[in-house]
Amino acid sequence: MTKLNSNTPTGDIEKRWDKHLVELSLIAPQNRAKYNIIVIGTGLAGASLCATLGESGYNVQSFCFNDSPRRAHSIAAQGGINASKNYQNDGDSTQRLFYDTMKGGDFRARESNVYRLAQLSGNIIDQAVSQGVPFAREYSGYLANRSFGGAQVSRTFYARGQTGQQLLLGAYSAMSKEIASGKVKHHSRCEMQEVILVDGKARGIVVRDLASGEISAHTADCVVMCTGGYSNAFYLSTNAKGCNTSATWRAHKKGAYFANPSFTQIHPTCIPPTGENQSKLTLMSESLRNDGRIWTPKKVEDCNKDPREIPEEDRDYFLERMYPAFANLVPRDVASRAVKSICDEGRGIASEINGGLADGYFIAPRTVASYLAKNQFEPIGLDHPAVVQTLNEVKKRISKLMNAPEPKHSPDYYHKKVGQILWGACGIAREREALKSAIEEIAKLHIDFWQHIKVTGVDNEMNQTLERAGRVADFIELGQLMCRDALEREESCGCHARMEHLAEDGEAKRDDDNFAYVAAWEYSEEGEILNKELLDFEFVKPSVRDYT
Ligand SMILES: Cc1cc2nc3c(=O)[nH]c(=O)nc-3n(C[C@H](O)[C@H](O)[C@H](O)COP(=O)(O)OP(=O)(O)OC[C@H]3O[C@@H](n4cnc5c(N)ncnc54)[C@H](O)[C@@H]3O)c2cc1C
Numbered sequence: 001m002t003k004l005n006s007n008t009p010t011g012d013i014e015k016r017w018d019k020h021l022v023e024l025s026l027i028a029p030q031n032r033a034k035y036n037i038i039v040i041g042t043g044l045a046g047a048s049l050c051a052t053l054g055e056s057g058y059n060v061q062s063f064c065f066n067d068s069p070r071r072a073h074s075i076a077a078q079g080g081i082n083a084s085k086n087y088q089n090d091g092d093s094t095q096r097l098f099y100d101t102m103k104g105g106d107f108r109a110r111e112s113n114v115y116r117l118a119q120l121s122g123n124i125i126d127q128a129v130s131q132g133v134p135f136a137r138e139y140s141g142y143l144a145n146r147s148f149g150g151a152q153v154s155r156t157f158y159a160r161g162q163t164g165q166q167l168l169l170g171a172y173s174a175m176s177k178e179i180a181s182g183k184v185k186h187h188s189r190c191e192m193q194e195v196i197l198v199d200g201k202a203r204g205i206v207v208r209d210l211a212s213g214e215i216s217a218h219t220a221d222c223v224v225m226c227t228g229g230y231s232n233a234f235y236l237s238t239n240a241k242g243c244n245t246s247a248t249w250r251a252h253k254k255g256a257y258f259a260n261p262s263f264t265q266i267h268p269t270c271i272p273p274t275g276e277n278q279s280k281l282t283l284m285s286e287s288l289r290n291d292g293r294i295w296t297p298k299k300v301e302d303c304n305k306d307p308r309e310i311p312e313e314d315r316d317y318f319l320e321r322m323y324p325a326f327a328n329l330v331p332r333d334v335a336s337r338a339v340k341s342i343c344d345e346g347r348g349i350a351s352e353i354n355g356g357l358a359d360g361y362f363i364a365p366r367t368v369a370s371y372l373a374k375n376q377f378e379p380i381g382l383d384h385p386a387v388v389q390t391l392n393e394v395k396k397r398i399s400k401l402m403n404a405p406e407p408k409h410s411p412d413y414y415h416k417k418v419g420q421i422l423w424g425a426c427g428i429a430r431e432r433e434a435l436k437s438a439i440e441e442i443a444k445l446h447i448d449f450w451q452h453i454k455v456t457g458v459d460n461e462m463n464q465t466l467e468r469a470g471r472v473a474d475f476i477e478l479g480q481l482m483c484r485d486a487l488e489r490e491e492s493c494g495c496h497a498r499m500e501h502l503a504e505d506g507e508a509k510r511d512d513d514n515f516a517y518v519a520a521w522e523y524s525e526e527g528e529i530l531n532k533e534l535l536d537f538e539f540v541k542p543s544v545r546d547y548t
Pocket of ligand 1: 077227
């Protein structure tokens with residue numbers, strides 16, 4: 001087992017990030033053009049990083065599988081972005097945002113990181129506004145705020161139901177300026193297949209051009225992955241069909257640790273799914289919870305009625321009833337569990353799984369520069385043995401996908417199967433025996449997949465079945481790790497209820513003595529190894545979350 005070092009800064013919480021910035025190494029402006037950086041993914045995280053690195057003077061190569069960076073899944077984010085600017089004068093502060101986020105995350109996050117998020121939250125709004133992001137405004141011209149889950153203050157900056165789309169247009173505009181200046185070379189429709197490792201460092205990637213099928217290698221001094229969430233593993237998800245885990249899973253298999261794989265976000269408006277043939281989930285913006293009221297019929301027999309026919313006395317405003325202090329604004333995980341319990345009673349009407357608006361403007365540009373300054377990088381040519389070997393690995397895997405011994409089932413068949421297993425055993429409600437069976441079932445599915453996957457067409461031209469097959473193969477392996485992680489965590493935490501660990505009132509029961517850690521999984525051929533990074537709580541005392 002490896003000794004983990006997260007390099008989180010220490011000392012006074014208010015000064016930690018500033019102190020850390022001083023301790024990070026810098027690269028002088030005239031030297032930055034000597035460095036080449038690959039950025040995979042051009043959603044909000046990647047596009048903002050490319051723009052900032054390009055503007056700083058580094059040479060950047062960016063890749064995304066979409067037709068354009070504008071199509072990244074960040075466009076789907078609807079609700080808004082939190083910042084403790086206290087425009088409403090309702091008592092907000094960095095400290096309060098810090099506390100609400102620690103508590104909202106059920107005390108399973110690092111204090112240093114969460115404080116930094118709170119501290120930088122205002123800068124992100126200013127950055128986006130200066131890029132022209134049209135956040136909603138009051139008639140007076142001031143930026144407007146809406147209320148959101150988990151907070152008793154109004155701190156969410158928004159652009160109607162399109163916050164992510166508007167933010168991405170801002171980041172994409174900034175990135176486009178760098179593409180025009182030549183500092184960023186962008187490759188759309190290119191999917192990363194493997195990382196090229198040299199002396200334990202990521203020095204390049206192998207990609208498949210999704211339009212031509214061409215496989216090519218690209219080298220650099222460092223590789224940064226901003227490849228989004230993996231909740232599509234559940235098949236039913238609000239993530240777009242193309243969202244996948246392949247980049248992160250390939251990197252994991254080459255040595256990157258996978259943190260807390262079973263911690264996925266399940267959106268309250270997406271529970272339960274409506275039927276067998278549903279292909280996607282529909283998310284309703286959480287602004288519904290502040291701008292309106294949430295209810296279900298009190299009686300099961302009323303569930304099929306036109307809601308307008310159900311009188312006020314027969315409506316159950318269940319979040320207001322269960323959590324009077326926060327009511328409809330309880331955190332998302334608490335709302336999701338409440339919605340599930342209502343659905344389990346048969347009072348559900350209709351149903352998500354999604355993944356925050358990440359930030360490449362203020363953090364990654366500093367940490368990437370420090371990494372470059374502290375290391376030496378010999379140039380890597382395309383004839384380097386590690387490049388040749390990785391190219392061969394990718395071609396071999398594609399050939400295996402194209403030529404299963406008994407081709408029978410489509411990638412979607414397997415995707416649905418693994419999704420059903422995960423939703424049943426590793427969704428909101430989890431239980432020891434079900435998780436054990438799920439691990440066995442997924443192992444069998446893995447064998448079945450490689451025996452029976454049927455990929456039509458050819459590999460050296462556009463082939464979406466091949467793309468999907470490669471992604472589903474990775475979802476299956478990840479799915480097994482998600483279940484292992486959930487099985488290991490003998491506590492209820494966030495929206496994940498371990499049915500063996502519930503309080504008498506049915507609320508989640510954490511176990512801080514034994515599980516206040518980040519599970520960092522290390523890949524090995526013999527089986528995944530669990531490394532634990534213990535979480536220190538110096539400034540916030542973990543408490544039983546009470547929103548009543
Ligand atoms: C419906 C919905 C609503 C949401 N609402 C909110 C909200 O209100 N507020 C909030 O803070 N958050 C919200 N979120 C979460 C937030 O949108 C995401 O966490 C955030 O946008 C992720 O940004 P990203 O840049 O990391 O990933 P993405 O935007 O998903 O971008 C991923 C990028 O990686 C690329 N990529 C992936 N794999 C590869 C590969 N193998 N090779 C090449 N390229 C690859 C993709 O092409 C893409 O460019 C919501 C999410 C969803 C789904």
